[in-house]
Amino acid sequence: MSADNPTPKPVTKAGPSSRAKILDSAEALFAARGFSGVGLREVAQKVGLGKSSLFHHFPTKLSLYVAVLERILTRMDERLEAVQERPESALAKLRNWVDVVVDTLAENPTYAPLLLRTLFEGDVVDRKDRAHLNGILERILSRVARALKEGIAAGEIRPVSVPHTLQTLIGMSVYHFASGEFGDDLLQHPVYSAAEVRRRKQHIFLFLEHGLAAEPA
Amino acid sequence: MSADNPTPKPVTKAGPSSRAKILDSAEALFAARGFSGVGLREVAQKVGLGKSSLFHHFPTKLSLYVAVLERILTRMDERLEAVQERPESALAKLRNWVDVVVDTLAENPTYAPLLLRTLFEGDVVDRKDRAHLNGILERILSRVARALKEGIAAGEIRPVSVPHTLQTLIGMSVYHFASGEFGDDLLQHPVYSAAEVRRRKQHIFLFLEHGLAAEPA
């Protein structure tokens, strides 16, 4: 792919590398205004470099964007990988993953907007990069899909459509934390406040277990 | 607001006005690539006009964008208003609205991406226009919120957080139909195909009523 490491990481640490600083700044800006809405001029200024210096680290604007996404997806994947998968019930596994995903999104307010954007800004990323990013994304989703299938096979979970359920889970978590000021207005509290994050988790858990109905069908 | 009608509608019809044709073209392009990703040159070309002619109908690019959004929100609101609100159960009302919203999104593939975009492209629309658009949006959401509150008061619905439930409903409907190629890949069928639209509705209905659990708690 087009966002390889030019410098394979200075293990001899000496503060954050320029590359990391560029990624951080670009992540914040792309999350707020999308690929087309951000100019490299602005990124460079935020990093404290000249515009042309960016091209030493990333050959094109697109490669920078892809590198930002790759870092986010990788980090999310790593955190999910670290979750213990003891022989639990499928719903308990699901609950654990929701817990980690919500925590990760809540701790990194750039993640949800950027992830959601790339789902329908598909036009900007070309086929090759998209395939690479989809690979990481698929690792994440396949974990959940497997748990759903096992739960259904065991009779623990209704025979739902697995893909539609994945879409619902993404909507309940990623969309919520990407909803910006609209979400703040709706909740009448900041979406990213500790209290609302807790409420969101609770809402998702209970929704998964009971839906809306008050009395069991 | 900044997107008023210069020509207050030619009731003497003679084919679609330039204004309507501009709105149609802009809607398709903005849905696909967002505000910053679309140039007026491209819009004008799609309409079959010169670039400068657009400024006769809309004073700025932003006013065109706002006009597109306003038209979508208004149409959605009108369709929801037409739904009979007989003295039904709260869950039945909810079901009716989900039915109409999903149909409207499914029949107009530009709606979901554009609606979802504006939620976190908040920076582009200024305060005044945003207030106007939020007004229409609020009319839509308040209907659902009222039904939820009534259902909770009547003991028909669990004592959920109303705002969080609204977010979940938006995620389940708007996000799903905005998920583009990613959604197609996940479902392994086109999101907008008749069969998948039907499945989505069914999925939402059953999820609202039961969640995921197979056996009543």
Place this chain on the structure above:
DNA sequence: GTCTATACACCGATAGAC
């Protein structure tokens, strides 16, 4: 109401000095 011509800022990207 549509056109051509134009203004001027910014875009992503390159060349080459240091």
Place this chain on the structure above:
DNA sequence: GTCTATCGGTGTATAGAC
């Protein structure tokens, strides 16, 4: 590895003829 200077192109928006 960062800089200045510059390239060609496009961005929104305006002026003014028709």
